[in-house]
Amino acid sequence: MARFMDVHRGMKGITADQLVQAHQADLAIEQEEDVHFEHAWADPESGIVYCLSEAPSADAVQRIHERAGHRADEVHAVPLSI
Amino acid sequence: MARFMDVHRGMKGITADQLVQAHQADLAIEQEEDVHFEHAWADPESGIVYCLSEAPSADAVQRIHERAGHRADEVHAVPLSI
Numbered sequence: 001m002a003r004f005m006d007v008h009r010g011m012k013g014i015t016a017d018q019l020v021q022a023h024q025a026d027l028a029i030e031q032e033e034d035v036h037f038e039h040a041w042a043d044p045e046s047g048i049v050y051c052l053s054e055a056p057s058a059d060a061v062q063r064i065h066e067r068a069g070h071r072a073d074e075v076h077a078v079p080l081s082i
Numbered sequence: 083m084a085r086f087m088d089v090h091r092g093m094k095g096i097t098a099d100q101l102v103q104a105h106q107a108d109l110a111i112e113q114e115e116d117v118h119f120e121h122a123w124a125d126p127e128s129g130i131v132y133c134l135s136e137a138p139s140a141d142a143v144q145r146i147h148e149r150a151g152h153r154a155d156e157v158h159a160v161p162l163s164i
Contacts, residue, residue, distance in 0.1 A: 005123055005132055019162045041087055041134070041160035048158055050087055050132065052123070076130055078123035080101045 001034075002079060004053045004061050006072035012047035019049070025068035026051075033060040052078075083116075084161060086135045086143050088154035094129035101131070107150035108133075115142040134160075 019042050026037045035055040042049045051072070055061045058075040065072045101124050108119045117137040124131045133154070137143045140157040147154045 003123070005125070014162065016162050019164055023164050040164050041085070042162040043087070043158040043160050044162065046158050050160070076125040076128050078125050078132070080096065080098050080124040080126065082101055082105050082122050 001054050001056060002077055003081060004055055004058055004075055005078045006051045006053070006058075006061055006065065006075040008049040008051070008065075008070060009073045010047050011042065011049050012044065014042050014044050014047070014049065022049075022068065022070055023051075025070075026064055029067055030064050033064050035060050035064050037064075083136050083138060084159055085163060086137055086140055086157055087160045088133045088135070088140075088143055088147065088157040090131040090133070090147075090152060091155045092129050093124065093131050094126065096124050096126050096129070096131065104131075104150065104152055105133075107152075108146055111149055112146050115146050117142050117146050119146075 023040050037053045039052045053061050061075050105122050119135045121134045143157050
């Protein structure tokens with residue numbers, strides 16, 4: 001398992017409820033790809049959402065996001081953290 | 083106080099030690115701007131580093147990063163998190 005940060009753009013005006021709903025949609029199916037989404041942070045002004053996950057691969061992260069209806073614009077492994 | 087995610091690019095090949103040193107350089111002076119850097123994640127392959135902080139403003143985050151020698155390419159308030 002590795003850690004990933006993914007980035008969604010174009011989410012201007014996202015609300016707290018919408019962030020919760022999107023996160024819940026990921027959590028509902030994440031086990032099917034052995035992914036776990038740990039946190040998400042959103043900037044409604046710029047429309048950027050960052051998600052931190054543990055997963056077997058970037059593709060697995062993306063597959064869960066796609067199936068949940070919100071494909072990520074970038075998925076990066078972040079093997080270093082502090 | 084608010085929460086911020088900032089992004090540094092061009093850090094290809096960053097090592098665990100370099101990430102620790104950069105983070106320590108921030109921590110050493112962060113109090114002067116009432117900033118606290120909570121976490122950093124790095125992708126040596128793409129050269130992207132993400133930093134999560136609490137701070138009074140994006141400018142305060144950037145001033146600490148600049149003084150520590152690593153200006154951020156983007157600083158975004160992330161008022162929503164989960």
